[in-house]
Amino acid sequence: MGTWGPGSFENDDAIDWVAELESYSDDGPIIDALNTIIDRADDYPQPLDCSVAIAAAELVAAQLGNSHEDCPEEIEIWVEGHPAPSATRIAQARQAIEVILAESGLKEMWQDSDEWEKWEEAMEDMLSRLPY
Structure with a gap:
């Protein structure tokens, strides 16, 4: 995975996912990205899936x-042409980020880096932008 910083869009996986958004008219890719993490919460989600779910959660926050x-x-x-997310979608975005923060391959990768605190702060910031 090409990663150049702790931000949500500072990696190739998130940027690739964002680049594909224009080809989707519905929120299927968002649902898939978030549910991949939620469904694998007990199976240690991998960095690629986590990076995509983070981008999807950012999209929900943007909505x-x-x-x-x-x-x-x-x-x-993409947001301009779509309605605000449902309470369920907001809850899914929060849950996916909470899973990633609890235990994931991406968390482990950042814990082993000099930018662990910046990454953790970025995730906490995102949670603050996804209200209950």
Whole structure:
């Protein structure tokens, strides 16, 4: 995985997922990305799946008007044409991030780096932008 920073969009997997958004008219890719993590919570989700789920959670936050300052334009464009997320989708986004923070391959990767605290802060910031 090409990673150049702890931000949600500072890796190839998230950027690739975002690039494919324009080809989807529904929220299927968001549901799939979040559910992949939720469904594998007990199976130690891998970094690629985690990175994609983080991008999907950022999209949900953007739908709520809580975009991160580094949110790609593709997400902003996608959000303009879609309604606000349901309470269920917001809960799924929160749950996926909580799973990633609890125990995942991505968390382990960041714990072993000098930017662990920045990554953890980025995840906590995202949770703050996904209200209950």
